[in-house]
Amino acid sequence: MPAYQLTVNGRARTVDAEADTPLLWVLRDTLGLTGTKFGCGQGVCGSCTVHLDGQAVKSCQTSLREAAGHAVLTVEGLSKDGTHPVQRAWIAEDVAQCGYCQPGMIMTAAALLKRKAHPTDGDIDEAFADHVCRCGTYPRVRKAVKRAAGGVK
Amino acid sequence: MTSRRDFLKVTGAAGAGLVLGLHLDAKSRPGETAKVLFQPNAFLAVRPDGTVLITIPKAEMGQGVRTALPLAVAEEMDLDWSRVEVATAQPGPEFKNMQTGGSTSVSTTWTPLRKAGAAAREMLKAAAAAQWKVDAGQCRTEKGFVLGPGGKKLGYGALAEAAARLPVPKDPLLKKATEFRLLGKRTPRVDGPAIVTGKAVFGLDVRRPGQRFAAVLRCPVPGGRARTWDEAKAKAVRGVKAVVQVPTGIAVVAESTWAAFKGREALAATATWDEGPARDFSSAALEAKMRAALAGPADDARREGDPAKALASAAKVLEAEYSFPYQAHATVEPMNATAVILPEGAEMWAGSQSANRAQERAAAALGLKPDQIKVHVPLIGGGFGRRLGTDFSTEAAQVAKAAGGGPVQVVWDREDDVRHDLFHPATLHRLRAGLDGSGALAAWTHRIAGPAVLRSWTGGQKSPAQAAVESNGALDIPYAIPAIAVDFAEVEAPTPLGWWRGIEIVPNVFARECFLDEVAHAQGQDPLALRLQLLGSRGLVKFGREEADIRRLKKVLEVAAAKAGWGKKRPTGRGLGLACHAYDGRTYAAAVAEVSVAKGQLRVHKITCAVDCGLVVNPAGLEAQVEGGLAFGLSALYSQITWEKGRTVQTGFHDFPVLRLADMPAIEAHVVPSAEAPSGMGEPPVPLAIPAVLNAVFAATGKRIRQVPVGPDSFK
Ligand code: FES
Ligand code: FES
Numbered sequence: 001m002p003a004y005q006l007t008v009n010g011r012a013r014t015v016d017a018e019a020d021t022p023l024l025w026v027l028r029d030t031l032g033l034t035g036t037k038f039g040c041g042q043g044v045c046g047s048c049t050v051h052l053d054g055q056a057v058k059s060c061q062t063s064l065r066e067a068a069g070h071a072v073l074t075v076e077g078l079s080k081d082g083t084h085p086v087q088r089a090w091i092a093e094d095v096a097q098c099g100y101c102q103p104g105m106i107m108t109a110a111a112l113l114k115r116k117a118h119p120t121d122g123d124i125d126e127a128f129a130d131h132v133c134r135c136g137t138y139p140r141v142r143k144a145v146k147r148a149a150g151g152v153k
Numbered sequence: 154m155t156s157r158r159d160f161l162k163v164t165g166a167a168g169a170g171l172v173l174g175l176h177l178d179a180k181s182r183p184g185e186t187a188k189v190l191f192q193p194n195a196f197l198a199v200r201p202d203g204t205v206l207i208t209i210p211k212a213e214m215g216q217g218v219r220t221a222l223p224l225a226v227a228e229e230m231d232l233d234w235s236r237v238e239v240a241t242a243q244p245g246p247e248f249k250n251m252q253t254g255g256s257t258s259v260s261t262t263w264t265p266l267r268k269a270g271a272a273a274r275e276m277l278k279a280a281a282a283a284q285w286k287v288d289a290g291q292c293r294t295e296k297g298f299v300l301g302p303g304g305k306k307l308g309y310g311a312l313a314e315a316a317a318r319l320p321v322p323k324d325p326l327l328k329k330a331t332e333f334r335l336l337g338k339r340t341p342r343v344d345g346p347a348i349v350t351g352k353a354v355f356g357l358d359v360r361r362p363g364q365r366f367a368a369v370l371r372c373p374v375p376g377g378r379a380r381t382w383d384e385a386k387a388k389a390v391r392g393v394k395a396v397v398q399v400p401t402g403i404a405v406v407a408e409s410t411w412a413a414f415k416g417r418e419a420l421a422a423t424a425t426w427d428e429g430p431a432r433d434f435s436s437a438a439l440e441a442k443m444r445a446a447l448a449g450p451a452d453d454a455r456r457e458g459d460p461a462k463a464l465a466s467a468a469k470v471l472e473a474e475y476s477f478p479y480q481a482h483a484t485v486e487p488m489n490a491t492a493v494i495l496p497e498g499a500e501m502w503a504g505s506q507s508a509n510r511a512q513e514r515a516a517a518a519l520g521l522k523p524d525q526i527k528v529h530v531p532l533i534g535g536g537f538g539r540r541l542g543t544d545f546s547t548e549a550a551q552v553a554k555a556a557g558g559g560p561v562q563v564v565w566d567r568e569d570d571v572r573h574d575l576f577h578p579a580t581l582h583r584l585r586a587g588l589d590g591s592g593a594l595a596a597w598t599h600r601i602a603g604p605a606v607l608r609s610w611t612g613g614q615k616s617p618a619q620a621a622v623e624s625n626g627a628l629d630i631p632y633a634i635p636a637i638a639v640d641f642a643e644v645e646a647p648t649p650l651g652w653w654r655g656i657e658i659v660p661n662v663f664a665r666e667c668f669l670d671e672v673a674h675a676q677g678q679d680p681l682a683l684r685l686q687l688l689g690s691r692g693l694v695k696f697g698r699e700e701a702d703i704r705r706l707k708k709v710l711e712v713a714a715a716k717a718g719w720g721k722k723r724p725t726g727r728g729l730g731l732a733c734h735a736y737d738g739r740t741y742a743a744a745v746a747e748v749s750v751a752k753g754q755l756r757v758h759k760i761t762c763a764v765d766c767g768l769v770v771n772p773a774g775l776e777a778q779v780e781g782g783l784a785f786g787l788s789a790l791y792s793q794i795t796w797e798k799g800r801t802v803q804t805g806f807h808d809f810p811v812l813r814l815a816d817m818p819a820i821e822a823h824v825v826p827s828a829e830a831p832s833g834m835g836e837p838p839v840p841l842a843i844p845a846v847l848n849a850v851f852a853a854t855g856k857r858i859r860q861v862p863v864g865p866d867s868f869k
Contacts, residue, residue: 017409017411018391018411021409021411022411025409025410025411028410029366029408029409029410029411030409032360033351034351034354034357034358034360035350035351035352036351037355037357037485037486037534038357038410038487038564039485039486039487039567039806040567040805040806041414041566041567042567042805042806042807044805044806044807045485045567045806047485074351075349075350075351076350076351076352078350079350082346082349082350087349087350090345090349091341091345091346091349094339094341094342094345094773094777096215096342096344096345096348096349097215097216097217097777097781098213098214098215098484098485098486098532098533098534098535098536099215099344099348099353099355099532099534100355100484100485100486100532100534100535101485101534102348102349103348103349103351106349124814125814125815126815128813128814128815129813129814129815131813131814132485132806132811132813133485133784133814134483134484134485134535134537134785134788134811135215135535135781135784135785136780136781136782136783136784136785136788136812136817137777137780137781138780138784138812138813138814138817139780139817139819139820140777140780141814142814
């Protein structure tokens with residue numbers, strides 16, 4: 001059983017687990033980072049979204065082998081104190097209802113804004129195409145992304 | 154509703170500051186002594202440092218109770234909101250009814266919570282007055298302080314111990330709405346910061362020392378059982394610790410969730426099943442039975458005038474059949490619970506909407522008394538009625554026991570969650586309307602055929618209330634029609650059922666509001682004008698046990714129509730449709746949808762909603778419930794669960810679609826101001842989405858859709 005090395009939220013970690021273990025479970029069960037959520041394990045809900053070298057990926061569809069040697073960022077590492085512009089916008093728009101899908105949405109929003117500082121509605125639709133929010137927070141998600149982009153004061 | 158027996162008492166003081174137990178839900182039961190006649194449901198504690206802990210008797214699942222309920226206390230008590238902490242209660246003698254459902258959390262706790270806050274405020278004032286040797290009337294309260302004559306000022310923390318020794322005022326004066334400082338203002342959710350940083354703890358995030366994870370291999374056919382299996386295959390998977398049998402299936406217990414899933418997969422390949430009595434069940438067979446039941450005997454829910462005669466003598470009779478499929482809850486957090494067996498009993502963490510029931514059922518399964526099980530209710534990643542069920546919590550207790558004590562977290566994956574839901578059942582509806590010689594609506598009949606949800610709550614028994622409950626939304630048709638018959642024909646189905654956001658009102662209001670639209674068009678009338686005419690100038694109207702104020706319904710309808718620009722010309726291809734409902738006579742809501750259909754594709758551009766839910770506790774929360782409720786309702790326009798060979802065809806979000814961001818229409822929520830006591834908003838908007846949209850589709854295309862879900866063929 002080889003051990004895998006990866007960087008999680010800026011910290012070097014060594015993980016001894018099967019190569020095909022989804023990064024999601026490495027984060028949640030091995031490293032105790034439960035901010036990244038399990039919604040489907042099928043790649044269709046977006047709850048498990050994290051950044052891999054700055055790109056939004058679904059951690060349930062990313063194996064430990066694929067993540068090894070790369071930098072992983074989870075919602076816990078997005079900012080020290082909840083002050084990342086996306087987190088601030090999320091609070092300002094009071095987006096969350098049950099809150100379960102929200103860390104994944106926040107990670108997608110952060111990656112989108114890094115890619116495109118001023119996303120259009122079409123960009124937002126596309127970026128969130130793989131996210132499910134059963135509580136229906138979508139109108140506020142859209143507003144919060146725009147606010148974080150500086151569109152709403 | 155609060156009882157007149159509500160009262161407050163001081164339950165403890167020393168060291169903890171002022172602790173007020175709030176008693177409501179007073180029900181006397183035969184054989185019980187006076188001391189248990191009153192059951193406390195919520196507590197507040199003023200700590201010596203002036204922070205205040207408010208413990209709420211309801212579960213937070215996104216509806217905002219952890220914000221709304223404490224606001225009512227804080228308002229009356231004049232608290233500094235930034236120094237309020239909120240805790241969720243644990244079921245037990247002090248919290249005997251934590252059930253969270255039916256959009257009742259605010260309405261049932263509103264007055265008692267305010268009284269608790271007001272009583273505490275008076276006691277703190279009295280304590281300060283005594284210390285200053287002034288009259289309490291000379292003191293007032295503000296943001297956690299008592300202010301007295303001559304600039305005197307003391308914090309609640311410093312006064313708490315003295316206040317706790319004072320008698321509790323029986324009927325403290327409540328504030329007038331004009332004096333509100335917190336209520337009615339936009340207050341962000343208290344859990345927001347924890348949620349956006351990933352610190353919020355949902356059921357699946359519970360981590361106990363030495364915790365293991367389990368996945369249960371269940372028969373894909375509900376009610377079936379494993380006949381044979383080879384546990385060695387599961388045990389060969391790295392990290393698997395044990396394979397144990399529980400009533401729901403075979404549990405694989407492992408060091409991680411992934412190992413449990415892999416172990417279960419290996420086990421599944423070896424299992425043979427006794428699929429049980431449901432093995433031949435199919436949606437097609439059920440539909441045939443439901444169609445037969447449309448013409449068979451039924452239980453009356455409402456009968457007024459002589460509908461048969463009125464139909465027979467009508468100049469014109471319209472008839473239509475509407476259908477609504479099985480639906481799943483599809484909460485994003487799948488079912489799960491964590492349990493550990495202790496020498497003195499057990500401890501559980503379950504995102505339950507019904508924590509007392511979860512406690513009782515787990516106790517029965519473990520051979521314990523309910524008070525031997527401590528139940529924690531973490532945040533709930535979506536409830537919608539699913540978590541009123543206790544299947545998942547009892548199962549976790551059973552797995553923990555079978556696996557040597559735990560702690561163990563039983564994790565359902567998405568397929569488990571869809572396949573073993575407590576489903577909302579399908580219904581078929583036959584409606585008839587008779588128009589008299591002048592074209593006026595003279596008769597209305599609505600037959601509903603389908604499985605009875607209520608049986609899931611009554612241990613399989615047929616309740617005398619069955620017809621009324623199953624026809625909620627149809628029975629209380631608010632329109633004045635001389636002859637009305639609404640009845641329910643039960644059709645048995647071997648599938649687990651349960652409460653779903655909106656329950657029966659979703660299909661029933663869909664059929665009712667769409668068919669009324671058909672009547673309007675048959676009469677050559679405007680659908681809004683017809684509704685206003687049929688609502689008339691009536692005031693309070695009784696429907697069975699409920700009573701609705703038709704004036705309030707009419708008002709929301711008028712507001713929604715005006716705000717949506719009803720009657721104004723639209724671009725070609727666009728249409729407006731409306732629907733309204735008086736939810737349990739408590740919340741009034743109307744919606745106007747604007748849609749277009751192009752190349753077989755439906756696009757919902759906007760839904761304008763007007764609501765009257767009495768006094769608004771938190772406008773931010775209210776708007777969120779309107780958005781979320783409409784999204785939930787709209788989602789059901791596209792989704793369904795179907796059955797073949799006793800199992801669901803659908804296994805996840807890929808084939809049970811949930812509305813996505815790109816398909817979310819713009820939502821406009823308008824609140825009709827009201828001084829009535831607040832009512833719920835979690836469910837009232839849900840049933841409006843489908844009929845408003847399908848009525849708009851008719852307006853845009855002339856095509857009447859009577860079947861949910863819609864697909865690309867629906868618009869051809
Ligand atoms: S859990 Fe990964 S996409 Fe749903
Ligand atoms: S906030 Fe509940 S699922 Fe999105």
